[in-house]
Amino acid sequence: MELIFRQRLDRPDKAGRANIFGDLHWAGGHRWKMPTGVKVLPAHWQPTKAKRIHTSAPDANQLNLRLTRLLAAIQGVFLAAEAAGKAEADVTQGDIEEAIHSVGAGGQRRKVVPVPEISGPSPLTPNATWPEFSERWQAENKQLLSESYLRGANQVVAALAEFDPKLRLATLTREQLAKYTAWLYAQGKRDSTVQRHYKFFRDCLRLVDQAVPRWLSKLTVRYGRSPALRTSEVQALFAVAVEDDLAEERDAFLLQMLLLLRDVDLRAVRPHHVTPHDLPGYGPTLCMELFQEKTGEPVLIPLPPAAATIWQRYGGQLPLASQQERNRRLKYLGRAAGLTREFVEVGFSGKTRTEEVRPMYEVLSTHTARHTGAALLVLGSEGDQTLKEIALGHVSASVYGYDTLERYGPQLLQAWERVLPAAVPTVGSTRQEIPYRGLKQNLPPVFRNILS
Numbered sequence: 001m002e003l004i005f006r007q008r009l010d011r012p013d014k015a016g017r018a019n020i021f022g023d024l025h026w027a028g029g030h031r032w033k034m035p036t037g038v039k040v041l042p043a044h045w046q047p048t049k050a051k052r053i054h055t056s057a058p059d060a061n062q063l064n065l066r067l068t069r070l071l072a073a074i075q076g077v078f079l080a081a082e083a084a085g086k087a088e089a090d091v092t093q094g095d096i097e098e099a100i101h102s103v104g105a106g107g108q109r110r111k112v113v114p115v116p117e118i119s120g121p122s123p124l125t126p127n128a129t130w131p132e133f134s135e136r137w138q139a140e141n142k143q144l145l146s147e148s149y150l151r152g153a154n155q156v157v158a159a160l161a162e163f164d165p166k167l168r169l170a171t172l173t174r175e176q177l178a179k180y181t182a183w184l185y186a187q188g189k190r191d192s193t194v195q196r197h198y199k200f201f202r203d204c205l206r207l208v209d210q211a212v213p214r215w216l217s218k219l220t221v222r223y224g225r226s227p228a229l230r231t232s233e234v235q236a237l238f239a240v241a242v243e244d245d246l247a248e249e250r251d252a253f254l255l256q257m258l259l260l261l262r263d264v265d266l267r268a269v270r271p272h273h274v275t276p277h278d279l280p281g282y283g284p285t286l287c288m289e290l291f292q293e294k295t296g297e298p299v300l301i302p303l304p305p306a307a308a309t310i311w312q313r314y315g316g317q318l319p320l321a322s323q324q325e326r327n328r329r330l331k332y333l334g335r336a337a338g339l340t341r342e343f344v345e346v347g348f349s350g351k352t353r354t355e356e357v358r359p360m361y362e363v364l365s366t367h368t369a370r371h372t373g374a375a376l377l378v379l380g381s382e383g384d385q386t387l388k389e390i391a392l393g394h395v396s397a398s399v400y401g402y403d404t405l406e407r408y409g410p411q412l413l414q415a416w417e418r419v420l421p422a423a424v425p426t427v428g429s430t431r432q433e434i435p436y437r438g439l440k441q442n443l444p445p446v447f448r449n450i451l452s
Helices: 060-083 093-107 130-141 147-163 174-186 191-207 231-239 244-259 263-268 305-313 323-336 366-380 385-392 402-419 445-450
Strands: 002-008 018-026 030-040 274-279 283-291 298-302 342-349 352-359
Touching: 002 060, 018 060, 030 060, 030 093, 060 093, 130 147, 130 191, 147 174, 147 191, 174 191, 231 244, 231 366, 244 263, 244 305, 244 323, 244 366, 263 366, 274 402, 283 402, 298 402, 323 366, 366 385, 366 402, 385 402
Parallel strands: none
Antiparallel strands: 002 018, 018 030, 274 283, 283 298, 342 352
16 A cells, blocks of 8 residues: 655635645555645645645645644554455545544545535437537536547537538548548648548537447547657757747746646646755756646656756746747747758648658647657667657656656756756846745745745
């Protein structure tokens, strides 16, 4: 059994306090993200100490007592199971919940509150229109998926209306799907786009509680190689002098690259996601902790000096344009930096494979930052794929925590030092650059707080 208390920083309350949860694992592949009922400011959370909540926090003693009782109750369940000759894998979440409730989780027993019946929207039928399906699907996934991904359903609906306005889920057959797929390919749609249409049909079937037929299973999708910048091209981006709007976009791109963030995760970061941690050989170092939008897995990585410089330049609040506008600015930025190396853009549309030779600046996008960061990190770590996977956030939360940060954090910083030894972004505006190691009174308020 392993229990690690973590703080979820992506949903603070109005006072800035974030929830503490228990990440519990035990034999048999069991895992439970256990609520604790405890929330504190990130500056008061010290997970590696016996008193996990700093004594300066209001009700610190009571909250620490609650966490201690939770830990004792859970340990008691597994000790009792061992004494009775019961395998650890046979312990259920219900057994653990019962033990937690019996001790009151810090003096408060959970009250059973009756859930009022709420009349939901009328159920959909297979004869519902595609816009009705799209509206319901977007409403149910509004809190789970990015806005750009949700808008993809509107594009599917528009294509269906153009293909056959009378087509409904009730009349969708294997033959109709084949005709629709051929029509999409005739419009020049790529495999990835066609796959999105297949997924929309499957989601519609689930909305009406119907099984998904085998002929509507996932489509095999082929992708061309994504563009990634070379070290010299990244250095050119650092050095080029540009106007303020492009300088802001460069900062966003470089921060994405150095932390290997998706655009949606970059938009989700807030000042409280960056806190100092002691790293062996580096001392107090700013590190970013957040939950990935796409996978829901936590990411905890140190900020290389250039990333820390960018982060503090904006006080942890980067001005981000829409993704479409960001992609447009990146192309102007790449051209200003002289990124004219030829890139062969490969696309697949059914049996057709297309190739188009374009200058690098024309294929730059927000996703290029993540691919570039991964490629450079492998280069700087002499081919360490594990280090890359950790930075990308592909490592499961069961093995990714503060112990992993202490082991791999210094290696990440060393890899960036090798591949970009003098990476200091050019200031494109009058903002003051402030080093995060130094006098606290010279730091923005958010950094004075977290280093206190």
